Amino acid sequence: MEFSQLTVSGVSFDAVPGLGDGVVHGFSTRLGGVSEGIFSSLNLGPNRGDDPARVRENFRRFCCAVGADPAAMVFAKQVHLDTVRPCTAADAGYGLDRNVDYEADGLITDVPGLALVVFSADCLPILLHDPVRRVVAAVHAGWRGTALGIVERAVERMKEGYGCQASHIRCAIGPGISACCFETHADVPDAMTDALGQDALPYIQVMGEGKFKVDLKGINALRLRRAGVESEHIAISPDCTACRSDRYWSHRVTRGERGSQAALIALRP
Numbered sequence: 001m002e003f004s005q006l007t008v009s010g011v012s013f014d015a016v017p018g019l020g021d022g023v024v025h026g027f028s029t030r031l032g033g034v035s036e037g038i039f040s041s042l043n044l045g046p047n048r049g050d051d052p053a054r055v056r057e058n059f060r061r062f063c064c065a066v067g068a069d070p071a072a073m074v075f076a077k078q079v080h081l082d083t084v085r086p087c088t089a090a091d092a093g094y095g096l097d098r099n100v101d102y103e104a105d106g107l108i109t110d111v112p113g114l115a116l117v118v119f120s121a122d123c124l125p126i127l128l129h130d131p132v133r134r135v136v137a138a139v140h141a142g143w144r145g146t147a148l149g150i151v152e153r154a155v156e157r158m159k160e161g162y163g164c165q166a167s168h169i170r171c172a173i174g175p176g177i178s179a180c181c182f183e184t185h186a187d188v189p190d191a192m193t194d195a196l197g198q199d200a201l202p203y204i205q206v207m208g209e210g211k212f213k214v215d216l217k218g219i220n221a222l223r224l225r226r227a228g229v230e231s232e233h234i235a236i237s238p239d240c241t242a243c244r245s246d247r248y249w250s251h252r253v254t255r256g257e258r259g260s261q262a263a264l265i266a267l268r269p
Contacts, residue, residue, distance in 0.1 A: 001170065001235035007032070011042065011065035012247070016172040016235045020131040024115075025265040026066035027125055027174040027237070029247050033058035035259060043249075043259025045119055046075070046096065050259060059096060059262075068115040068266050070096070075117050076104040078140045082148035084108055084157045087116065105145050106154045108137040110162055115266040121249035122241050124176035124216055125263030126151055130164040136265045141220055143184070147191035151220050155227035166228025171235070174263050175248050178240035179215035183207065188214050196222070 001018030011032035019025055033042030034057050039050040044062060046055050063070040074087050075095020084106035092114060094100050107116040116138035118125050123142040128151075129135075137154045139145075151171075158164040189212045192200040199222060203215040217236050224234055241248040241261075249258045 001172070001233065003172070003235055003237050008065040009061065011061050013062070013065060014175060014237060014239070015066070018235060019127065019129045019170050019172055022131050022134060022268055023129050023136060023265055024067040024268060025127055026062070027263045028062050028261045030249050030259060030261070031247065032065070033061060038254070038257045039259040044262035045260030048259055056096065062262065062264070063115070066264060068264055069113060072113050072266065073115045073117050073264070074107055075100055076107055077102065078105050078119060079103045080142045080144040081105055082145055082150040082153045084137065084139070084150065084153050086157070086161060087111070087114060089114060105141070105150055106137060106139040108135065108154065108157050108161070110135045110267070112267040112269040115264050117262050117264050119260045119262055120174070120176060121258055121260050122177040122251045124220060125174040125261065126220060127172045127174070127263055127265045128154055128158065128169055129265065130158060130162070130169045132168040133162055133164045134267055135162045135164055136267055138263060138265050141216070143188050143191065143214070143216060146216050146219055146223075147195045149195065149223055152223045152227045155224065155229065167230055169229050170233045171224055171229055173217050173220055173234070173236045175237045175239040175241050175244070175261070176216065177242050177250070177252065178217060179203070179205065179213050181240055181242035181252065182214050182216060184212050184214055185210060186212065188212065192219060
């Protein structure tokens with residue numbers, strides 16, 4: 001499975017056709033919206049300080065481009081942990097039209113049309129689809145969530161709550177900061193080796209002077225394989241948000257003065 005870059009009605013986004021015909025989905029970029037200034041132009045972060053009317057219009061455009069219903073979106077209050085929340089039709093509108101009163105970094109559903117949304121700007125957005133059981137999930141994986149194994153939690157919830165088989169699940173690890181730019185202190189690699197032991201070492205590069213580079217995309221792919229997802233069903237975006245800050249929002253590059261990407265997935269009705 002491979003990523004494609006698409007532009008529909010002026011909105012640029014990334015997608016993975018191999019996720020299956022039974023879903024609509026997309027990983028947004030920062031291109032094709034109506035926001036201005038530091039949020040120019042497709043800011044989808046509702047809590048970044050942008051004009052709410054512009055964010056709402058940006059979502060309308062993004063949803064139109066990928067084929068989702070803006071009124072059926074579900075957001076979460078992301079807190080860099082490993083909670084995965086099941087969603088029902090009653091959750092439609094949480095985030096854009098209703099205040100989010102729960103914390104989660106993953107959302108999961110088997111309700112057709114319900115559009116699960118996670119946000120990022122260097123952290124990894126990850127979308128999952130079981131085309132057999134007709135179940136989807138959206139995950140936000142920062143380094144803390146990666147160390148905690150949130151993608152494995154998502155696969156576990158798909159299996160336990162919806163009867164999915166890991167071998168049927170298809171996954172797309174979206175644009176995020178790559179090892180080339182994710183330079184850290186020892187706390188990040190220590191968290192990875194505490195969680196994964198020697199298996200984490202191929203994804204950690206020692207830079208000297210107490211600095212390391214860590215491949216979060218590779219570690220999440222490793223965790224998916226550990227959960228039983230087949231390698232050929234895992235797509236990894238080649239794009240680094242820090243390298244490509246012309247196309248994506250990067251928290252590191254902008255030092256926090258930025259908008260947000262959104263990754264969205266919904267089962268086709």
